[in-house]
Amino acid sequence: MSNVINERKHDHLRILRHDKDTDRRKYYFDDIRLTHRALPDIDLADVDTRIPFMGKTLSFPLLISCMTGGRGEELLRINRHLAEAAEATGVAMGTGSQRVMLEDATARDSFMLRKQAPTTLLLGNLGAVQLNYGITPAQCNQLVRDTGVDAICLHLNPLQEAVQPEGDTRFRGLTARIRDLVACLEVPVIVKEVGCGIGLEDALTLLDNGVRYLDIAGAGGTSWSRIEHGRDPGGESPGLCFQDWGIPTPDAIYRLAPLRDRLTLIASGGIRTGLDMAKAMILGATLCGIARPFLDPASDSTEAVIAHISRLQREFQTALFLLGIPRATDLIGRHDLILNAVHLPPAGR
Numbered sequence: 001m002s003n004v005i006n007e008r009k010h011d012h013l014r015i016l017r018h019d020k021d022t023d024r025r026k027y028y029f030d031d032i033r034l035t036h037r038a039l040p041d042i043d044l045a046d047v048d049t050r051i052p053f054m055g056k057t058l059s060f061p062l063l064i065s066c067m068t069g070g071r072g073e074e075l076l077r078i079n080r081h082l083a084e085a086a087e088a089t090g091v092a093m094g095t096g097s098q099r100v101m102l103e104d105a106t107a108r109d110s111f112m113l114r115k116q117a118p119t120t121l122l123l124g125n126l127g128a129v130q131l132n133y134g135i136t137p138a139q140c141n142q143l144v145r146d147t148g149v150d151a152i153c154l155h156l157n158p159l160q161e162a163v164q165p166e167g168d169t170r171f172r173g174l175t176a177r178i179r180d181l182v183a184c185l186e187v188p189v190i191v192k193e194v195g196c197g198i199g200l201e202d203a204l205t206l207l208d209n210g211v212r213y214l215d216i217a218g219a220g221g222t223s224w225s226r227i228e229h230g231r232d233p234g235g236e237s238p239g240l241c242f243q244d245w246g247i248p249t250p251d252a253i254y255r256l257a258p259l260r261d262r263l264t265l266i267a268s269g270g271i272r273t274g275l276d277m278a279k280a281m282i283l284g285a286t287l288c289g290i291a292r293p294f295l296d297p298a299s300d301s302t303e304a305v306i307a308h309i310s311r312l313q314r315e316f317q318t319a320l321f322l323l324g325i326p327r328a329t330d331l332i333g334r335h336d337l338i339l340n341a342v343h344l345p346p347a348g349r
């Protein structure tokens with residue numbers, strides 16, 4: 001099984017590089033316009049982009065979203081470059097699914113990132129559905145201890161599993177298993193999607209079952225349905241049909257914003273600039289995740305990743321300056337800063 005998982009990771013990277021349309025580039029955030037301040041009455045240099053999250057302070061609200069890890073030099077290099085850059089710049093980083101670690105000792109090195117990132121907010125990752133296929137809370141706690149991560153992202157990916165020829169599609173009873181894991185895991189659980197979003201009904205269910213962090217990972221960026229189709233283009237997979245399925249990221253965050261006093265929200269899926277990040281926070285997110293745009297810099301070098309992060313930070317800081325907002329913490333949930341938005345639902349829906 002570990003060979004299948006590992007080969008799949010390499011397949012995904014190959015398809016992402018050769019098929020540019022796996023990034024759906026919907027630019028949903030462009031439909032939101034913010035209120036420009038001609039007289040911000042603050043200095044650009046004084047804008048404080050820092051954000052506290054899970055007991056650590058990030059230099060600005062960026063999470064390098066969960067991507068990879070596994071056997072092979074390429075996966076090892078990508079994670080090390082990301083970890084070194086996250087540590088150097090003070091942003092958060094997630095690893096890809098650690099399931100492969102349970103089955104293949106040689107895959108472990110790529111997840112052991114505390115040497116490169118001793119102080120970074122580091123997030124581990126597992127597919128939630130694997131709790132229905134034999135992964136136990138005790139194994140999850142062991143992964144946390146082995147890797148020293150600050151939290152585990154538990155991903156929900158029903159579309160990806162449904163279009164994969166070998167997909168794990170037994171989701172029945174998963175809510176109770178998530179509840180049991182949240183109750184006994186030694187670190188917080190962040191439940192995330194992988195590009196289709198999390199709606200209000202599921203958010204409320206997760207909240208009722210003890211989850212306090214959601215990464216809504218909505219539609220508009222990387223499409224796992226299209227990527228899975230790319231693994232078997234001539235086959236029977238309905239992956240292309242569903243390539244744009246899901247709740248657009250701005251819409252998902254906006255709808256969950258009223259739960260913000262009980263749930264910490266992370267926005268991801270199609271966030272491509274520091275301005276998109278500012279918009280996601282205005283809609284209600286505390287942190288913003290970006291995955292695909294980091295893949296190429298991470299394959300190159302730590303410096304290339306740092307350069308990309310610096311660009312995002314500059315864009316984010318400029319957005320706050322132009323909104324007259326001195327601190328990133330003041331941005332969260334400030335719907336009054338929206339000038340107009342084409343596709344957001346009417347308030348209260």
Ligand SMILES: Cc1cc2nc3c(=O)[nH]c(=O)nc-3n(C[C@H](O)[C@H](O)[C@H](O)COP(=O)(O)O)c2cc1C
Nearest residue numbers: 065066067096097155194217221222269270291292
């Ligand atoms: C190369 C790659 C690998 C990914 N692997 C995982 C994974 O193992 N676990 C997970 O939860 N999400 C995974 N994702 C999904 C991302 O974390 C993110 O939710 C999604 O790609 C949307 O963000 P984006 O539009 O910025 O890429 C992966 C994304 C990419 C691009």
